[in-house]
Amino acid sequence: MAMTHYPQATKRTEIPSMGVNNCNAFLTDLVVSEDPDKxxxxxxxxxxxxxxxxxxxxxxxxxxxxxxxxxxxxxxxxQEVHARVGDVFHFPKGSVITFQSPSVGLGFFCGQRREGEG
Incomplete structure (x- = not known):
C-alpha cells in the first residue's frame, strides 16, 4: 500500500470553526484510517x-x-499546562479538557474515532 503525503499541511489546510459561541476554536479531520474496527x-x-x-x-x-x-x-x-511547540498530550476517553490561548495555537491530533465524530 502506498503512503499519503500532505506537503506543508499546516500552511495549506483550511480549518473550519467548531461553531462554539464566544470561542475561536477550529477543527478539521485531515486523514482517516480505513480500518473499520480500529x-x-x-x-x-x-x-x-x-x-x-x-x-x-x-x-x-x-x-x-x-x-x-x-x-x-x-x-x-x-492540572494546567502552558503548552508550547513540541509539547505532546494524551487525553484519555472521559477526560474533560479546557483549551484556551493568550494568542493563537495550532495542534495536530490523532484520535481513536471515526471521521466527524466527537
Missing amino acids: TIVGGFFKIEKSDEPLVYTYTYHEMKIIVEGEMIISDETG
Missing part, C-alpha cells in the same frame, strides 16, 4: 484568543502535539 483520525485543532475557553469532553482517546503558537490546557483535576 479507526483513527488525524487532523488540526486551532484555538485563538477568545472571550470563552473551549471545554471539551473526550468520548475517545486522543494524542495531540502543539505545532505552532501556544495554548493553555487544563483538566478537571486542576
